[in-house]
Amino acid sequence: MKKIFMLAAALLCFSGAADAKWWIFGKTGGEIGLKYLYVNKVSADEAGAKMTVFRETLGPDGQVKITGKASVGKSAVGSVRISLDDKATWQDVKFSENGAFEYSFRPEPDKTYAMLIEITDTAGKTNKVDETRKEIVLSAENIQAKVREALDSLFDAYSRENLPKFMAGVGEDFAGDKGILERAVKRDFDALSNINMRYTINNVAAGGQGRVFVSITYNRMVLVNKTGATSTDSGFTEFVFHSAEGKLSLYSMKQPLMFGLSDAENVATGIVQGGGAGTLVLDDSGSLGTGQLVSIACSGTNAPAYKFSTGEKACGPNFDIWFYEAVNGIGYYNTFQAKEFTGPLSDLTSSEVRNLSGYAGGGNIAPAAVGNSYCFNQGADFYCVEPASLPATGSFSVTFRVKKF
Amino acid sequence: MKTNHLACAFLLLAAAPLAAQEAGAEFHASNEFSFTQNEMSGPGKAASSLSKGLNYLEILNLYGNGTKGAWNYNYTVGAKATDDDRSDPKRVSLTSLQGRVTNNIHTLAVGDVFESFSQYSLATSLKGGSYRFFKEGTRLPEITGVFGWAYPRWDSVWKDPLTRSINRQAAGLRVKENFNGDLWAGLSAVSAKDTGRLASSDALYDAKNYTMDFNYIPMPGLTAAGEYSMSDSGLSASAGAAKVSAKGTAGRFELVGDADPSRVSLEYENVEPDFYSALGSATPDRRKAKARWRYKASKRVTVTSGLLWYRNNLDGANSAGTTRNWKPEISAAVKKPFASRPYSFADVSYKFDRKYGAGSSGADHYMNLNYRDRFGALDSDTNLGYTLYKTKTAVRDAKELNFNTSLNSRHEAGSVVLKPAVNLGAWYSRDELSETTDKLYEYSLGLGLEAPGAKLTADLRAGQNRLVKSAAGSDDSKKFFAALGAYWRPKLLSKLNDSTLFLRAGFNEYGFSTAARNFREKSVTAGLNASF
Numbered sequence: 031m032k033k034i035f036m037l038a039a040a041l042l043c044f045s046g047a048a049d050a051k052w053w054i055f056g057k058t059g060g061e062i063g064l065k066y067l068y069v070n071k072v073s074a075d076e077a078g079a080k081m082t083v084f085r086e087t088l089g090p091d092g093q094v095k096i097t098g099k100a101s102v103g104k105s106a107v108g109s110v111r112i113s114l115d116d117k118a119t120w121q122d123v124k125f126s127e128n129g130a131f132e133y134s135f136r137p138e139p140d141k142t143y144a145m146l147i148e149i150t151d152t153a154g155k156t157n158k159v160d161e162t163r164k165e166i167v168l169s170a171e172n173i174q175a176k177v178r179e180a181l182d183s184l185f186d187a188y189s190r191e192n193l194p195k196f197m198a199g200v201g202e203d204f205a206g207d208k209g210i211l212e213r214a215v216k217r218d219f220d221a222l223s224n225i226n227m228r229y230t231i232n233n234v235a236a237g238g239q240g241r242v243f244v245s246i247t248y249n250r251m252v253l254v255n256k257t258g259a260t261s262t263d264s265g266f267t268e269f270v271f272h273s274a275e276g277k278l279s280l281y282s283m284k285q286p287l288m289f290g291l292s293d294a295e296n297v298a299t300g301i302v303q304g305g306g307a308g309t310l311v312l313d314d315s316g317s318l319g320t321g322q323l324v325s326i327a328c329s330g331t332n333a334p335a336y337k338f339s340t341g342e343k344a345c346g347p348n349f350d351i352w353f354y355e356a357v358n359g360i361g362y363y364n365t366f367q368a369k370e371f372t373g374p375l376s377d378l379t380s381s382e383v384r385n386l387s388g389y390a391g392g393g394n395i396a397p398a399a400v401g402n403s404y405c406f407n408q409g410a411d412f413y414c415v416e417p418a419s420l421p422a423t424g425s426f427s428v429t430f431r432v433k434k435f
Numbered sequence: 436m437k438t439n440h441l442a443c444a445f446l447l448l449a450a451a452p453l454a455a456q457e458a459g460a461e462f463h464a465s466n467e468f469s470f471t472q473n474e475m476s477g478p479g480k481a482a483s484s485l486s487k488g489l490n491y492l493e494i495l496n497l498y499g500n501g502t503k504g505a506w507n508y509n510y511t512v513g514a515k516a517t518d519d520d521r522s523d524p525k526r527v528s529l530t531s532l533q534g535r536v537t538n539n540i541h542t543l544a545v546g547d548v549f550e551s552f553s554q555y556s557l558a559t560s561l562k563g564g565s566y567r568f569f570k571e572g573t574r575l576p577e578i579t580g581v582f583g584w585a586y587p588r589w590d591s592v593w594k595d596p597l598t599r600s601i602n603r604q605a606a607g608l609r610v611k612e613n614f615n616g617d618l619w620a621g622l623s624a625v626s627a628k629d630t631g632r633l634a635s636s637d638a639l640y641d642a643k644n645y646t647m648d649f650n651y652i653p654m655p656g657l658t659a660a661g662e663y664s665m666s667d668s669g670l671s672a673s674a675g676a677a678k679v680s681a682k683g684t685a686g687r688f689e690l691v692g693d694a695d696p697s698r699v700s701l702e703y704e705n706v707e708p709d710f711y712s713a714l715g716s717a718t719p720d721r722r723k724a725k726a727r728w729r730y731k732a733s734k735r736v737t738v739t740s741g742l743l744w745y746r747n748n749l750d751g752a753n754s755a756g757t758t759r760n761w762k763p764e765i766s767a768a769v770k771k772p773f774a775s776r777p778y779s780f781a782d783v784s785y786k787f788d789r790k791y792g793a794g795s796s797g798a799d800h801y802m803n804l805n806y807r808d809r810f811g812a813l814d815s816d817t818n819l820g821y822t823l824y825k826t827k828t829a830v831r832d833a834k835e836l837n838f839n840t841s842l843n844s845r846h847e848a849g850s851v852v853l854k855p856a857v858n859l860g861a862w863y864s865r866d867e868l869s870e871t872t873d874k875l876y877e878y879s880l881g882l883g884l885e886a887p888g889a890k891l892t893a894d895l896r897a898g899q900n901r902l903v904k905s906a907a908g909s910d911d912s913k914k915f916f917a918a919l920g921a922y923w924r925p926k927l928l929s930k931l932n933d934s935t936l937f938l939r940a941g942f943n944e945y946g947f948s949t950a951a952r953n954f955r956e957k958s959v960t961a962g963l964n965a966s967f
Contacts, residue, residue, distance in 0.1 A: 061655070063655055064655065065616075065617065065652055065654070065655045066616075066617075066652050066655075066658075075658075075693055085463070085498055085500070085509070086498070086511055086533075088509075092461075092500055092507070092509070099616045099617065099652075101654075101655045126616075128615060128616060129616075130615075130616035132571070172463065172465055172496045172498055172511075172966075173511075174465075174494075174496050174513055174530070174531070175465065175496075194805070205554055205558075205716040205717075206716075206718060207723065207725070207743065207745075209725070209741065209743045209762055209764070210743070210745075210762075213762065213786065213788060213801070216801060216822070219837075220822060220824075220835050220837075220862075220864070223862075223875055223900065223902060224900070224912075224914050224945075226484060226943075228484070228521075228522070230492065230515060230517065230522045230523050231494075231515070231530055232515075232523070232528065232530060232587065232588040233529075233530055233531060233547065233560070233587065233588045233589065234513065234530060234531045234547075235531065235533065235547035235548070235549040235560035236549065237548070237549025237550060237551050237560065239551045241549065241551045241558075242549075243547075243549045243559060243560035245560075245587040245588055247522065247523045247524075249484050249521045249522070250484060251482070251483065251484035253902070253912065255864070255873055255875070255902065256873075257909070258902065258904055258909050258910040258911070258912060258947075260482045260945075260952075262482065262483075262484045264484070264521060266587050266588070266598075268559070268587060270558060270559070270716070282558065282716045295718070296718055296721070296745075298718075299715075299716035299717055299718055300559075300712070300715075300716060300717075302587055303585060303586065303587055303591075303600040303601055303603055314795070314797065314826055314830050314831055315826075315830050315831045316824075316831065316833075339906075339908040339909045339910065340908075340909070340910045340947070340948070340949040340952065341910075341952065342949055342951055342952065379794070384829060410869055410870075411869075
């Protein structure tokens with residue numbers, strides 16, 4: 031690690047003195063131009079031609095602050111001028127000896143400010159003014175409306191399984207890595223269909239560096255292609271957006287994840303307080319990694335029963351498996367053979383589940399324990415269940431996770 | 436439905452402008468109120484994620500600013516009310532609350548405080564307060580202090596039983612020096628302490644992070660940025676469990692060269708397994724290197740290539756083993772691939788995922804071709820993708836093919852604009868492990884309507900999809916859907932800027948081979964969005 035930083039430091043030191051800028055493919059530092067330009071701390075280089083700012087991200091004085099630095103090679107800066115009306119009028123901007131300058135103005139809502147910056151050196155040469163053109167608009171909308179627009183766009187693109195549209199809402203600086211998220215979402219789309227998602231905003235906070243924190247309550251239903259089963263879940267989660275290119279783009283997500291369920295560990299950068307790790311996580315095979323959560327409530331002493339292939343539920347010994355009290359275990363149909371694993375479903379690998387050694391028939395596994403996994407094989411099909419609660423005297427209901435391997 | 440919630444909202448709306456009538460003060464408000472009626476039917480209706488019956492949703496946001504002597508202030512208040520448990524378990528809740536005051540040297544903020552120090556140190560919002568000192572034109576550093584609680588919502592602050600979460604108290608201090616405009620560096624110290632376990636299985640952290648970050652622009656078009664953070668954390672994994680201490684570091688470095696015709700970025704990141712950031716964003720136990728080059732070969736052709744590599748188990752302590760990933764990719768975007776077709780655009784990409792280690796070995800290939808063009812009055816967008824998933828340890832061996840095409844058009848009929856659309860899609864998956872085939876077909880028709888004179892826009896979409904599975908005993912499924920959205924800005928509401936009446940309606944019918952799973956959903960939402 032230290033070596034990497036030392037190498038990087040050496041590279042930077044060298045770059046400051048180097049004349050041939052190989053990494054920018056021929057562009058030299060001697061041209062008259064801008065070394066950098068920020069609009070309210072957001073880099074203009076990273077922004078598009080139009081930059082939208084929101085009241086909540088302005089300073090308390092309500093002003094847009096433009097900071098930059100003129101670059102004139104070996105010459106000296108003669109003047110810096112700014113136009114906010116597409117070259118109709120120009121105003122002089124004070125600058126320091128090294129070319130750094132700063133300018134503030136109080137924008138009116140919904141008015142477009144066509145900003146251009148002119149740098150002139152002491153020999154009278156100017157920069158390519160048109161290349162500095164940016165349109166700045168103060169949105170009349172509040173930041174919550176803009177957050178909803180960004181979330182609506184992401185949720186809509188994800189529900190319609192439109193990958194290019196979805197990725198257009200993700201920032202280049204996405205903390206979990208944009209490349210990893212893109213592949214994970216592509217795998218989500220191959221694994222899921224009929225995605226139905228809704229949300230309401232719990233909390234929005236706009237802060238420094240053009241970033242916006244968002245907490246939501248979500249509610250969703252998906253159909254898992256591999257099993258044909260539907261799965262629903264709901265809860266709280268959090269996003270951070272970055273304000274650039276005239277819109278909000280996704281900067282980070284926490285678990286429980288809304289998008290990128292196929293590589294949750296690498297996509298998420300943290301877990302929401304009280305949000306849990308999420309019930310919808312897809313594994314390498316395209317199945318629900320933590321299993322689908324199923325609850326069945328029966329009256330009397332009717333054993334809750336379940337059919338793997340269709341997700342059908344019933345009361346009384348029926349279908350593929352049925353649940354008794356813990357001591358009496360889990361009954362299963364005589365075309366299946368079963369095997370018990372210590373530990374939850376999430377610990378099981380496909381190869382150990384599909385290893386037929388240890389599977390046995392008999393129609394019943396007893397006793398059964400919450401937190402352990404019980405796998406059932408019929409032909410080429412392997413299903414495992416992990417009871418979260420088992421029937422008890424007076425309450426013949428069961429909750430379990432089920433997953434196909 | 437409780438009308439007193441609505442009364443409170445409208446009282447706030449009415450009272451706030453009066454407070455803003457002093458000289459130089461601004462006040463803005465927006466309010467959205469809607470009713471939703473949902474109906475579900477059929478034997479499988481328990482699978483629906485909708486709430487049955489009539490529910491409301493009220494969203495109110497207020498913003499104001501002004502000046503008092505040498506001090507400028509602004510404030511934001513937001514609230515939400517609903518009786519739909521699936522929209523929010525709370526009936527009424529605050530969605531934002533923030534006040535800021537400054538004299539351009541000292542800035543004080545209370546309420547929702549989002550001081551984004553750096554990625555590893557502090558990148559989340561707090562409920563609390565912050566103070567910033569920054570005097571322009573001097574060599575004095577910018578100093579920011581923050582204190583608060585990292586709750587996901589305001590209800591958690593007053594420990595509402597429905598939304599209560601672990602108490603995470605946070606404090607942080609940041610000193611940032613801008614040396615000469617080209618280089619700035621910051622030092623941050625952040626602490627987070629968890630208390631108030633809700634369940635015996637809740638993990639409680641006591642963590643401190645010390646971070647240095649910088650940004651350096653040695654020449655126009657070249658930017659170097661980096662961050663190095665050390666964490667010192669203690670974890671009590673569950674009630675009664677002994678506290679386990681751990682120390683770890685994380686570092687990232689990025690170099691971006693951006694000037695036509697190229698944009699080159701190089702990234703390196705190393706996050707040790709024991710690094711923990713309670714308030715920042717980090718993926719622990721990952722070493723990552725990434726290179727990306729976007730090259731505008733001509734005015735028509737842009738080529739983008741990239742290589743991403745990462746691995747885990749950096750300390751070799753993970754009993755599951757080490758997993759390494761290689762993800763190269765290349766894509767080309769071509770404007771006017773056919774010179775005679777001025778609106779044609781093609782994008783072709785290839786991505787490769789190589790993942791190996793920890794008893795598994797996978798190689799996935801993703802190929803995609805996108806073509807857009809205009810044929811007379813028809814805009815077309817067609818996508819063809821092929822994916823090969825191959826994991827050697829009997830996890831996945833599948834070929835997938837997906838195809839989507841959409842045709843859109845725009846016709847003016849008097850003062851009305853009609854936008855008809857057709858979408859067709861197909862997905863085919865062949866699983867070699869189970870020797871099964873899944874096929875999904877989808878079509879939909881859409882009609883958009885714009886009537887600028889009547890200030891009306893609407894969109895109607897209806898279609899069907901069908902999933903056909905070859906595996907014996909598994910359910911085929913189909914879904915018919917129809918959705919309508921209509922937005923109207925009547926003259927009656929012209930005094931309120933951007934006021935819109937809206938109507939959204941949806942119908943979904945799910946059918947399965949097993950009829951006991953069938954269900955239907957009907958949903959109608961009507962509301963008013965107003966702002967001034």
